[in-house]
Amino acid sequence: MSSVIGVRFSEVGKIYYFDPGNLEIEMGDKVVVETVRGVEFGEVVLAPREMTEKEIVKPLKKVVKKADEKDFKKLEKNKKRQKEAFDICTEKIGKHKMDMKLIDVEYTFDGGKIIFYFTAEGRVDFRELVKELASVFKTRIELRQIGVRDEAKKIGGLGPCGRPCCCSAFLGDFQPVSIKMAKDQNLSLSPTKISGLCGRLMCCLNYEQEHYHQMRKKLPRVGAIVMTCDGEACVIDTNALTEKIRAKRILPDGTFEIREYDLADIKVNRNKRPGAPAPAEEEAASDEEIKNLLKD
Structure with a gap:
């Protein structure tokens, strides 16, 4: 058994586990941790608890420290830099007439890498774009193509029900959804009735599926x-x-x-x-x- 905490790096993101070490950490605390992407700033959403080795994805990294005032100022500075980077990248995409849509920009907490998220219908040769961005920002650049569901999660919006999209409001991770669920629930199979803003099947089809499965018996x-x-x-x-x-x-x-x-x-x-x-x-x-x- 190992003592772990759950950390989330975005408001509605996946939860990752870290070793709190000797630090006294409570739920709601802000922490600085080491990840595969570099040093990151996150919020503790799961208080310290014991978990088995099978439940933990190795390697389990330790928390660097609890965030202080200096870290909060750095976070705010990164957010301002992200907006500037978004505008610059959008301009470069237009200059090269590339068939891609920029969705979001993220700075790693230590500023060692900038990640640009974009959507495109097919594969995009962005090598020249990366070179230009690297010459402007003088740091590591990563362009990451995402799908339409991830785009909806990052941008958000109102679903057909009139409420904010589940993926951008509270869903930490996407769950598989199939047309069979709509059939089991006796719903209209019209794409306009069972599709979300992303054009894919609505995530909420999965919420009541277990009840329908049991009731059908x-x-x-x-x-x-x-x-x-x-x-x-x-x-x-x-x-x-x-x-x-x-x-x-x-x-x-x-x-x-x-x-x-x-x-x-x-x-x-x-x-x-x-x-x-x-x-x-x-x-x-x-x-x-x-x-x-x-x-x-």
């Missing part, structure tokens, strides 16, 4: 025959969030009635139509099919 499938307080009925729709179903049943006069039932108040008739396809794979049964099923 409990809810009867569309077309299944269930026993309700009113008698046998055929399931035409299910709602995993409310744990309710809508079912159609035959009335004595031969007409049909559609009612909503709680999952706890029904019993699936296993002897009739077992293993019917899922809602995303089959349309609701017709009135004639339901009549035949209920008469079996």
Whole structure:
């Protein structure tokens, strides 16, 4: 077991673990640490805790020191330099007529490297641009191409729901999202309805997926025959969030009635139509099919 702290280098970024050593560090403290990119300034978001060797990514570097007033002034100076570097790089990109879009600029805390983040549709030959930037800033230059999801995370904005993008508001890391999640949740498969600002599937599709996955094991499938307080009925729709179903049943006069039932108040008739396809794979049964099923 090792004592570690969790440090974040941006407001909504990935958490990295460091060895606090003999320093008394609490959550919320600002620290200076050594990383593969150089010396960095970060905030402690996880208080000291014991973790197993398997949970830690080696090598575990030590915290250099707790940040002091001098470090805060240096951080502010770097932020001003980043804005200047952004303007200069944008000008150079326009000068070379390069098909790329500058998104963000980061100075390492010690000023030993400047990282320029950009997006482009394909590969970009930026060797001449790097040479020019190195001659201007007299330090190491790195140009890093990022994807559209990373662009949305850095720039931010309002999603289709009217709230700030999850990736720029609180998501430390991206989770896999698939079209199957939209199908499982019975959502519209129109790209405009399930895509975020980045043009990719919305991250929030992943939030309720586990609940839908568990409820699909409990809810009867569309077309299944269930026993309700009113008698046998055929399931035409299910709602995993409310744990309710809508079912159609035959009335004595031969007409049909559609009612909503709680999952706890029904019993699936296993002897009739077992293993019917899922809602995303089959349309609701017709009135004639339901009549035949209920008469079996």
